[in-house]
Amino acid sequence: MKILVTVKRVMDYNVKPKVKPDGSGVVTDGVNMIVNPFDEIAVEESLKLKEKNGGEVVVLSIGTKDTTTQIRAALAMGADRGILVLADGSVDPDAAARLIKAVYEQEKPDLVVLGKQAIDDDSSQAGQLLAEYLGLPQATFASKVDVAGKTVTVTREVDGGLETISFDMPGVVTADLRLNTPRYASLPGIMKAKKKEVKEFTPAALGVDIAPKVKVLKLEEPKARQAGQKVPDVATLVGKLRNEAKAL
Amino acid sequence: MTTRESRCVGYLFSDRSHETIMTPEMFTAEQRALFGAVAAFTEKEVVPRRKEIEAKTPGLMAALLKKAGGIGALGLDIADEHGGSGTDKTTSMLMAESISREGGFAVSFGAHTGIGTLPIVFFGTDEQKQRYLPALATGEKLAAYALTEAGSGSDALAARATATLSADGKHWILNGQKQWITNAGFADVFIVFAKIDGTQFTGFIVERGMPGVSIGPEEHKLGIRGSSTCTLILENVPVPVQNVLGEPGRGHRIAFNVLNVGRLKLGVFAVGGVKSILRETLPYARERRQFGKALIEFPLIREKFATLLADLYALESMGYRATGAIDAYTAETGKGMEALEELNIESSILKVFGSELLGRAADEALQILGGYGYMEDYPLAKVYRDVRINRIFEGTNEINRMLVPGVLLKRAMKGQLPLMDAFQAASASVSLPEDVVDRATVQARTLALILTGRAAMQFMQGLEEEQEALAALADIHQAAFGLDSVRRRLVQADNQALHLPLARAYAIQEMDRLIARAGRFALDLGGAELHAELAPLLAPLPVSRTAALREVATRYVERGQYWLGAGTVA
The missing domain is CATH 1.10.540.10 (Acyl-CoA dehydrogenase/oxidase, N-terminal domain)
Incomplete structure (x- = not known):
């Protein structure tokens, strides 16, 4: 089976994000970038399916040339080849879904696997939009994926229990946190990744207009918490809670 | 080009x-x-x-x-x-x-x-x-490596383990005890050194399963307790003749060449070790409050971090300069082991500087944690115990200090290095550049050349016995290597602003150490006359050390981590 899996370049979750002074975005200069952790899980699942059923895993990402690093990270884990759609600036989930659709139509995979959301904007929309645009079945927030013949069975964690659904390929799956534990890229894997093919396309070449439908007006940091105060006795505390904090 | x-x-x-x-x-x-x-x-x-x-x-x-x-x-x-x-x-x-x-x-x-x-x-x-x-x-x-014996540590070639050919000529029969063998508790393959007929020092590949191999109990160590350290006991172990490593009688080649790598690696391990210690310590210094302020706001605490960072920058610069030269040599000649041998002076310097910096880092970090640092519940006490071994194994720092000028002069005598001309050309009246990093580099290089040349002339063949002189020269060469590596790294960098505070702070503190070491050595070697002759080279850099270190600390606190080298964004 042929699997198309997407990876997004996001800020390292260990980094405390800082908003740019003009509020147009967050500072990314000198900040470590990683593969979105949910996408790493998607890559791992794709590799497992390939190991079981044979076939090919193609990694797709959208971003600047630097995003090649994240594609190579997935190739180092064992994916076969990469596709980078070159795009500067922010690409909203709708544009991303339409770009993935264009690549889907070229590649004709049996399955598209995405992370359920990216840890930067937390939109959780691309997978659902993609399935809609392609007119394909979708199984989101997968915590277990089984493939038998043409049929994909997906277990989803829902409030109060598990839900099991199935569809016939082709279709779209998005990966939840507990689906698997991604493998470490092996060091020989990293070295081999350098030699694997990464094709580049522009959105124009794919015939997709990526002008954002959602405009970010301004980002602001949360207000800094005020320092605590020490009070001499309970009476003062109650007074402050009542009059200043208006909590009583 | x-x-x-x-x-x-x-x-x-x-x-x-x-x-x-x-x-x-x-x-x-x-x-x-x-x-x-x-x-x-x-x-x-x-x-x-x-x-x-x-x-x-x-x-x-x-x-x-x-x-x-x-x-x-x-x-x-x-x-x-x-x-x-x-x-x-x-x-x-x-x-x-x-x-x-x-x-x-x-x-x-x-x-x-x-x-x-x-x-x-x-x-x-x-x-x-x-x-x-x-x-x-x-x-x-x-795998494990079994060289040391109870009676032969630094003097490894004095080993007493023996190898005797069996009657049918198919096996070497090994006897002896190898002490403090890292990984011995679980290793399957041992590189063992023994003397054929009690004279020819030779390497053997010994397997755990061979008859007569047994392993002693685990040693109780000051630090690195997680590692296995036991005695390897060999009692009439029949080792197939195919398991002789290298040529019989040439075991010292294996032992010494492998140590060259070990020393280099130890220097680089120290880079990671110091980074790791800093990473453990900074959060504490930020959270712990005394006199109403976080520790990191106190200038003396900041100075500790800055001093370590500047030396870390130098260690990293020297370490990867050496590995790069080894790779370039290997690429030119195709001879990887020869490349390691070529750079063995640098490897010894790295071993000494790296292990001593790591020791200082553990010591200062523990000091920053104060009483908590002394408690085993906090990680620094273990680190403090762990790092001590680094000054002992892979050749003690004393042995490695002897090697630096020793190997250098041997190469000069053999005409492999144009050092004699360089000694002659070096002069204390060399013009000193304005920039502090450039200036320190010229001062240190010139001191290293003049003092090495003078010591060689004065002691001639007897220099080998002058261990105090050799150790002083080793430290002077370390300063010259460090300063030159830092200066070149700075010059080659695209974004010099990131490097400048570290390079300047290192230049100043290294010069202060060098002046003390080289000044005293000049007096010992040539009295007041030589000291006066070298006066321009023994002058401290005419800038504020405090200001330079404060600049490093400010950057460090802003960034929250050491901002160069591996593991940071290119």
């Missing part, structure tokens, strides 16, 4: 400035990815198990090493055809840096991949390589 530096002691020759040195800024995307992979492995698999490792949980260390083998981290120095990935030295040293977060694990890893595996890589026959290397690359088999 620039060429890559590929020969030893480039820091002594001002006319080699057209050469490019290797710097961490030149790491490739692939090297950074490899570093990241191993760092993630260490962070997730090793660091959380520190307590279990320290407690010598049975089977854990071997299991962790096998896991490291699973991601290919044990096969970096092993060729493709033998199951490894045959990377260059810079890459394999980068891995050493990223794995050095827990002392016991780092030492076990180093013993397996370095002194345990490399003798077969360098000296094994094709048949031996095929027989052992694939399993050593994956961790299916683990």
Whole structure:
């Protein structure tokens, strides 16, 4: 089976994000970038399916040339080849879904696997939009994926229990946190990744207009918490809670 | 046109400035990815198990090493055809840096991949390589190196273990006891040194399963308690003649060449170790409040961090300069082991400077934690115990200090280095540049040349016995190597602003140390006359040390981490 899996370049979750002074975005200069952790899980699942059923895993990402690093990270884990759609600036989930659709139509995979959301904007929309645009079945927030013949069975964690659904390929799956534990890229894997093919396309070449439908007006940091105060006795505390904090 | 530096002691020759040195800024995307992979492995698999490792949980260390083998981290120095990935030295040293977060694990890893595996890589026959290397690359088999005996430590060639040919000529019968063997508790393959007929020092590959091999109890050590250290006991062990490593009687070649790598690696391990210590300490200094302020706001605490950072910058600059030169030499000649030999002066300097910086880092970090630092519940007490071994093994720092001027002068005598001309040309009236980093570099290089030349002339063949002089010269060469490496790294950097505070602070503090060392040595060697002659070179840099260190500390606190080298964004 042929699997198309997407990876997004996001800020390292260990980094405390800082908003740019003009509020147009967050500072990314000198900040470590990683593969979105949910996408790493998607890559791992794709590799497992390939190991079981044979076939090919193609990694797709959208971003600047630097995003090649994240594609190579997935190739180092064992994916076969990469596709980078070159795009500067922010690409909203709708544009991303339409770009993935264009690549889907070229590649004709049996399955598209995405992370359920990216840890930067937390939109959780691309997978659902993609399935809609392609007119394909979708199984989101997968915590277990089984493939038998043409049929994909997906277990989803829902409030109060598990839900099991199935569809016939082709279709779209998005990966939840507990689906698997991604493998470490092996060091020989990293070295081999350098030699694997990464094709580049522009959105124009794919015939997709990526002008954002959602405009970010301004980002602001949360207000800094005020320092605590020490009070001499309970009476003062109650007074402050009542009059200043208006909590009583 | 620039060429890559590929020969030893480039820091002594001002006319080699057209050469490019290797710097961490030149790491490739692939090297950074490899570093990241191993760092993630260490962070997730090793660091959380520190307590279990320290407690010598049975089977854990071997299991962790096998896991490291699973991601290919044990096969970096092993060729493709033998199951490894045959990377260059810079890459394999980068891995050493990223794995050095827990002392016991780092030492076990180093013993397996370095002194345990490399003798077969360098000296094994094709048949031996095929027989052992694939399993050593994956961790299916683990290795140890058995040189030391109760009566022979630094004087390794005085070993008493013997090898006698069996009557049928098919086996060497080994007898003896090898002491303090790292990994002995679980290793499958031992590189053992013994004397054929009591005279010819020879290397052998001994397997754990051979009859007559037994392992003594675990030693109780001050630090690196997670690593296994036992005696290897050999009682009439029949070792097949095919298991002789290298030529009979030439075991010293194996022992010394493998130590060259070990010393280099130790220097690079120290880079990772110091970074790790800083990472443990800064959060404490930020959170702990006394007199209404966080510790990190106190100038003396900041000075401790800044001093360590400046020396770390220098250690990293020297370390990767050396690995880069080894790779360039190997690329030119195709001879990897010769390349390690070529750079062995640098390896000794790195071993000494790295282990001593690591010791200071542990000591100062513990001091920053104060009483908490002294408690075993906090990580610094263990680190403090762990790092002490580094000044002892892979050749004591005393032995390595002797080697620096010793090897240098030997090469000069043989005409392999144009040092005699350089000694002659060096003069205290050399014009000193304005910039402090440039100026310190010229002062240190000139001092190193003049004082080495003078000492050689004064003591002639007797210099070998003048251990105090040799040790002083080693420190003076370390300063010259450090300053030249830092200056060149700064010059080669695209974004010099990132480097400048560290380079300046290092230049100032290194010059202060050098002046004390070289000034006293000049007096001892040539009295007041020589000291007066060298006066221009013995002048401290005319700028504020406090201001330079405060600048480093300010940057560090802003960034929250050491901002250069491996593991940071290119």
